[in-house]
Each structure stands twice: as C-alpha cells, then as structure tokens.
Amino acid sequence: MKTTFLKRHGLRLLVHLGALFPAVVMVWNLARGNYLDPIRQMTTATGNTALGLLGLTLACTPLARLAGFRAVLRVRRTLGLCTFAYAAWHLLIFVGWDYGFAWDLLIPALFDQRFVLVGLGAFVILLALALTSTRGWQQRLGRWWKRLQRWIYAAAGLVVLHVLWLSKTPDKALRYGILLVLLLALRWMPIPHTARRAADSPPTDGGFNIS
Ligand code: HEM
Structure with a gap:
C-alpha cells in the first residue's frame, strides 16, 4: 500500500517539496535578518530559482x-507553474x-x-x-494550445538575455544559453524505439506541454 502510494505520488511529492x-530558505533568511542587502539578495534568489x-x-x-522516463510528464505542469510563481515573486x-509601486518611476525603469x-x-x-495551462484552455484552444506552449523556449531565450545583460561577466548566461540550445537540439533528435511510447502518450497533467 505504502509502496504503491510512493510509486504513484513520490515524484510529485518530491517536486512539490x-x-x-x-x-522556505528565503523566508527563513529574511526573518532571521541574514541578508545584508535583502532586496538584492531576494531578487537574485527568486530569479535563480525561477531559472532553475x-x-x-x-x-x-x-x-x-529519449530516455522513456514518462513519469516526468506528470510533473511538468507543476514545474512550469512553480517557475511562474517564483518569476512573479x-x-x-x-x-x-x-520601487514601492511608484509607477511614475517604474514605467521608465521597465522600459529604459x-x-x-x-x-x-x-x-x-x-x-x-500559466493561465492557459488548464484542461479547459487546452480544449478551447485546440491545436493552437500546443503552439502556444512552445513559446516557453522564447521565454527561456529572453531569460538568457536578461541574465547576460544584467551580469558583469557573460559566463552564467553562456552556460544557460548552451543548455537551452542543447535542450532544443534534443527535441529534434530521432526517438529511440523504446522511448517512442512515451513520446506518443498524451500529456498527463495539462499545461506546459512542450512535446
Ligand atoms: C519584469 C520582469 C523582471 C524584472 C523587472 C527583473 C528584474 C531583475 C533584477 C532587478 C535583477 C537583479 C539585478 C542585480 O543583481 O542587481 C534580476 C536578476 C535576475 N533575474 Fe530577473 N527580472 C524579471 C524577470 C525575470 C524572469 C522571468 C526570470 C527567470 C525566469 C528572471 C531571472 C533572473 C535571474 C536568474 C537573476 C539573477 C542573475 C544573477 O545571478 O546575477 N528574471 N532580475
């Protein structure tokens, strides 16, 4: 019984935790006053978590x-929504x-x-x-839904530029850029026979379906 539960929900639980x-670490550090420059350090920490x-x-x-590891399809949407949550934070x-919601300062800061x-x-x-990741939107948008979900690669590309342009050295952006290109290349690789079933299976939990 326990084994079945862990087998079925173990990965989902791991992803949530x-x-x-x-x-939890960020809130703990903030509450304990461990940050010397809380705004900057929290910005960096939330940004890096969203990126990861x-x-x-x-x-x-x-x-x-490619590896036939189908279980990950069940947590893909959760991972995507968590990415969005950290980006929103x-x-x-x-x-x-x-900026204390000072829109007169914020608008120039956003566009300058x-x-x-x-x-x-x-x-x-x-x-x-995130908004269209539900089954309802999936049905409403039909084939456009999958196309929309592929925009996640554009988002990743923009994040690489974001990191490149804000950092003093290009190392980190370069690492993520290479990783992104690699992941994109893997999309077009021929699928091994054993993994074909995984690729053909429908998404198991809705959005952020980038197959
Ligand atoms: C309007 C949207 C965004 C704004 C205004 C914004 C703003 C910022 C700012 C001010 C910093 C800190 C720069 C510094 O170190 O002084 C930063 C860092 C960062 N942001 Fe964003 N960001 C946005 C969207 C995103 C998104 C969507 C992601 C990822 C999904 C992201 C990932 C990062 C990362 C990884 C860093 C830290 C880079 C490092 O380690 O130096 N940002 N961002």
Whole structure:
C-alpha cells in the first residue's frame, strides 16, 4: 500500500517539496535578518530559482522522449507553474519592494533598461502559459494550445538575455544559453524505439506541454 502510494505520488511529492524548499530558505533568511542587502539578495534568489525550475521544465520532454522516463510528464505542469510563481515573486520584489509601486518611476525603469524589458517579455509569456495551462484552455484552444506552449523556449531565450545583460561577466548566461540550445537540439533528435511510447502518450497533467 505504502509502496504503491510512493510509486504513484513520490515524484510529485518530491517536486512539490523541492520547489517549496528555496522559498522556505528565503523566508527563513529574511526573518532571521541574514541578508545584508535583502532586496538584492531576494531578487537574485527568486530569479535563480525561477531559472532553475524553467530548466527542469524544459528537460521533461527530452527525458520522456529519449530516455522513456514518462513519469516526468506528470510533473511538468507543476514545474512550469512553480517557475511562474517564483518569476512573479521576483517581479513583485522589483515592483513593490524596490520601487514601492511608484509607477511614475517604474514605467521608465521597465522600459529604459534592456535587461528589465526582456525580463518583462519572459514574464508575460510565462503568465500566458500559466493561465492557459488548464484542461479547459487546452480544449478551447485546440491545436493552437500546443503552439502556444512552445513559446516557453522564447521565454527561456529572453531569460538568457536578461541574465547576460544584467551580469558583469557573460559566463552564467553562456552556460544557460548552451543548455537551452542543447535542450532544443534534443527535441529534434530521432526517438529511440523504446522511448517512442512515451513520446506518443498524451500529456498527463495539462499545461506546459512542450512535446
Ligand atoms: C519584469 C520582469 C523582471 C524584472 C523587472 C527583473 C528584474 C531583475 C533584477 C532587478 C535583477 C537583479 C539585478 C542585480 O543583481 O542587481 C534580476 C536578476 C535576475 N533575474 Fe530577473 N527580472 C524579471 C524577470 C525575470 C524572469 C522571468 C526570470 C527567470 C525566469 C528572471 C531571472 C533572473 C535571474 C536568474 C537573476 C539573477 C542573475 C544573477 O545571478 O546575477 N528574471 N532580475
């Protein structure tokens, strides 16, 4: 009984706990006053968590297609929604905490700095994907839904530019850029016979379906 539960829900549980963990660490550090520059450190921490989760979301399809690891398809939507949640938190810190919702300062800040503008572009895409990730939207949009979900690659590309333009050195953006190109290349790789069933199976939990 226990084994069946763990087999069925173990990965989902792991993903939920894993995605929650950085939030707990951040809140803990904030509450304990461990941050010397809380706005900057929280911005960086939420941004890096969103970036990591985005990478994991993108890795699900190649894992299912090429390694036949179908279970990941069941957590892909959760990973995508967690990416969006951290990105929203990241943006909220910028808009609310850093700028105190002072729109007269915020509007120029959003449009003057190119790294902020591409970040905003990525966020808008993630928002659209999160809103349409339900089964209802999947049915309403039909074949357009899958096309829309592929915009996740555009969001990832914009995030790479965001990191490139805000960092002093290009190393980190380069690493993520290479990873993104690799993940994209894996999409077009021929599927091994054993993994074909995984690739052909319908999405198991709705949105962020990038097969
Ligand atoms: C309107 C949307 C966004 C705004 C205004 C924004 C703003 C910022 C700011 C101000 C920083 C800190 C720069 C510094 O170190 O001083 C930052 C860092 C970062 N952002 Fe964003 N961001 C946005 C969207 C995103 C999205 C959608 C992601 C990822 C999914 C993201 C990922 C990151 C990462 C990874 C860093 C840290 C890079 C490092 O380690 O130096 N951002 N962002």
